[in-house]
Amino acid sequence: MSMSRFRPDELFHETAMKDLPIVLFGAGEMAQVAAFYFRRIGRKVAAFTVDAQYVKEDTFEGAPVVAVEEIARAAPPTENYGFVALSFTRMNDLRTEKVVTMRDMGYPLTTYVSPDATNFATSVGENCFILEDNTLQPFVRIGNNVTLWSGNHIGHHSTIEDNVFLTSHVVVSGGVTVGANSFAGVNVTIVDHVKIAPYSLLAAGSLIRESTEPESVYLPNGFTEKRKIPSRRIKQI
Secondary structure (H helix, E strand, C coil), rough: CCCCCHHHHHHHHHCCCCCCCEEECCCCCHHHHHHHHHCCCCCEEEEEEEEECCCCCCEEEHHHHHHHHHHHHHHHCCCCCCCCCCCCCCCCCCHHHHHHHHHHCCEEEEEEEECEEEECEECCCCEEEEEECCCEEECECCCCCECCCCCEEEEECCCCEEEEEEEEEECCCCEEEEECCCCCCCCEEEEECCCCCCCCCCCCEEEEEECCCCCECCCCCCCCCCHHHHHHCCCCC
16 A cells, blocks of 8 residues: 555645545445544545445435445546545454555545544554544654544554554553554553554453564453442442
């Protein structure tokens, strides 16, 4: 993938890309959420697109649903931006494949950075989806096709590589590298200067103190257990 970059102020105000409509790849919950956020800042959704076998209805969220095999004729890439609104299926590989598909069809890929995020990042790539209450500190670099759900902290001098998905309330401390195609569940904490290897899966609640190995799964040390005493018998809470 090319490494298209935009200045933080361009992303914050959406001035660089707001003139053309968007073709959203996807017709599920992620696409519905993406349409909501783009429309909230005044961006028009021209159409939704999916592989032909997944076209189940003619319209979705007030816009036509068009098979990807036909989308370039219905909404040409010379007149629309593209955005792939998919989740972390197959460690983000599915979303990555569809980003390549859209780019190969000629669609320039837009990025969403919420006006309610604090963004001091040095650079943010294409097809990124950065929601409200994220904090991107100075000297942060965000790659292409990165999703930062709401409420994360990305510490100074950290790098989030391509195709990463961080859920909510993930703390990335200073000087961290999160490798390509990694996934972090809610409330993951990564301490300073740790390197997360590509395709690492960090389960919800994990505390990552050391660098990880590629294609590995990390779980928290313990899980919450159900206590035997009923909640109404607890005298102090």
